[in-house]
Amino acid sequence: MPNSTVVADQAKTVSTADTDYHQYAVGSRLEISQILHAIMRQAALITASIGDDFFLTSIVQIDDAAGCLMLECERNGRFADRILSRQRLLCSTTLEKIKIQFVCEDIALATCEGRDAFRIALPQDLLRLQRREYFRMATPVTVPVKCTMTVPHNDGNTNVQLSLVDISCGGIAMLTPPELFTPALGAVYDCGIHLPGTAVLRTRVQARNAFMMNLANGKSVQRSGFAYVDLRESMLSIVQRYILALERQRKK
Numbered sequence: 001m002p003n004s005t006v007v008a009d010q011a012k013t014v015s016t017a018d019t020d021y022h023q024y025a026v027g028s029r030l031e032i033s034q035i036l037h038a039i040m041r042q043a044a045l046i047t048a049s050i051g052d053d054f055f056l057t058s059i060v061q062i063d064d065a066a067g068c069l070m071l072e073c074e075r076n077g078r079f080a081d082r083i084l085s086r087q088r089l090l091c092s093t094t095l096e097k098i099k100i101q102f103v104c105e106d107i108a109l110a111t112c113e114g115r116d117a118f119r120i121a122l123p124q125d126l127l128r129l130q131r132r133e134y135f136r137m138a139t140p141v142t143v144p145v146k147c148t149m150t151v152p153h154n155d156g157n158t159n160v161q162l163s164l165v166d167i168s169c170g171g172i173a174m175l176t177p178p179e180l181f182t183p184a185l186g187a188v189y190d191c192g193i194h195l196p197g198t199a200v201l202r203t204r205v206q207a208r209n210a211f212m213m214n215l216a217n218g219k220s221v222q223r224s225g226f227a228y229v230d231l232r233e234s235m236l237s238i239v240q241r242y243i244l245a246l247e248r249q250r251k252k
Contacts, residue, residue: 025247027125032102033064035126039095046071046093048104049237050083057091061112064122071104073116083107083118090241099169101240102126127244129169136166136173137243143196147174150190151181164193165213169239171205171227183207183224191226195242204229 026032039046040059048057048071055074062069071091073080083089089104106121139145145164150157160180165173172193176182183189185207193201205226213223231239 025125025127029122032123032126033062035095035100035128036062036069036122039093039100042095044093044095046091047233047237048074049090049092049234049241050079050086050088053079053082054233054237055079057118060115060117062122067122069120069122070110070112070117071120073109073118077116080109084109089118089120090237090244092237092240099129100126101129101244103244136168137246138166139164140246145196146194147172148192148194148200149181151183165223167193167239167243169236169243171208171225173223173225176210176222176224178222182222183210183226185210188229189226195238198238198242201235201238203231203235 026035036059040062043058046057046059047054057072057074060070060072071089084107087105087107089107090101091104092099092101094100102123102125104118104120104123108119110117110119112119145167147162147164148159149162150159162174162176162181165175167173188204188206191203191205193203195201206229207224208227209225211223211225212220
């Protein structure tokens with residue numbers, strides 16, 4: 001495992017400025033409508049998540065004048081009551097190799113073209129993410145998000161708790177004090193991500209980079225980036241919801 005001196009010699013300084021989230025967000029009503037119509041024309045399958053559960057659906061109708069769209073109901077109907085009580089779905093799909101994400105609210109049961117559907121208000125914004133440009137959302141400084149990493153120690157393993165710097169749909173970055181943990185680039189580690197309001201997300205991550213970064217107080221610390229390894233769809237949905245919630249709080 002490389003020591004901190006080696007990492008520091010090879011590292012570059014990075015800024016603590018937040019990544020510009022808005023380059024991935026679409027807020028124009030017209031552009032949102034155009035994207036949704038394209039999704040409907042291509043009959044793209046949509047993953048609709050509610051809590052840790054999800055189902056596949058598709059857009060069957062869009063009414064721009066009424067400001068709503070129709071999503072095909074899940075076939076067995078077992079989530080309908082939860083969806084109506086929660087009034088919230090996180091939807092993800094792909095359009096021309098670009099991942100589209102949007103939140104559905106103001107949900108009601110309806111009938112469309114002779115089949116059951118969810119009548120949903122048109123989203124106020126949506127995200128367009130290419131796999132290479134998963135945006136990173138800085139985690140709150142006042143309420144740090146913790147991550148428990150299982151790392152080699154002596155002849156066995158031990159758990160260390162680290163603070164996330166940012167989180168994305170592709171991976172996480174955290175502060176890695178050399179006295180606690182210096183990742184081996186390319187190595188895979190078990191970890192638990194402690195997002196607020198949800199159970200610990202247990203997954204595996206691969207170390208991809210290590211840099212030295214300057215904090216606001218002038219102190220230099222080691223920042224390490226990790227990519228998820230086979231993150232489950234249900235966990236990805238939780239990460240997406242958390243990122244969107246952070247951005248909404250920031251806008252307020």
